[in-house]
Amino acid sequence: MVQDKGGTYDRAIGWIIEQINKTSNKLDFPEFQRGCPQLVKGLRSQPFWDTSEFAWISRVEENFETIREELRSLEGTSSFQVL
Numbered sequence: 001m002v003q004d005k006g007g008t009y010d011r012a013i014g015w016i017i018e019q020i021n022k023t024s025n026k027l028d029f030p031e032f033q034r035g036c037p038q039l040v041k042g043l044r045s046q047p048f049w050d051t052s053e054f055a056w057i058s059r060v061e062e063n064f065e066t067i068r069e070e071l072r073s074l075e076g077t078s079s080f081q082v083l
């Protein structure tokens with residue numbers, strides 16, 4: 001498991017908990033942003049991210065084939081929908 005040095009995952013964990021509990025802290029955001037469904041407090045807005053900023057991404061990239069096959073095995077089931 002990747003260690004969270006300095007609490008960098010706190011925002012993501014908070015967002016995940018909100019999604020699971022179907023709650024929101026939208027009042028913490030400026031009024032013009034409150035209609036956005038997927039706000040993550042403190043997340044920088046930029047079109048592309050350098051993968052070096054995410055220590056865990058290399059494991060995802062290394063396991064791409066396995067992940068793809070796992071997803072493909074779900075096709076045609078109610079657990080998976082192609083958007």
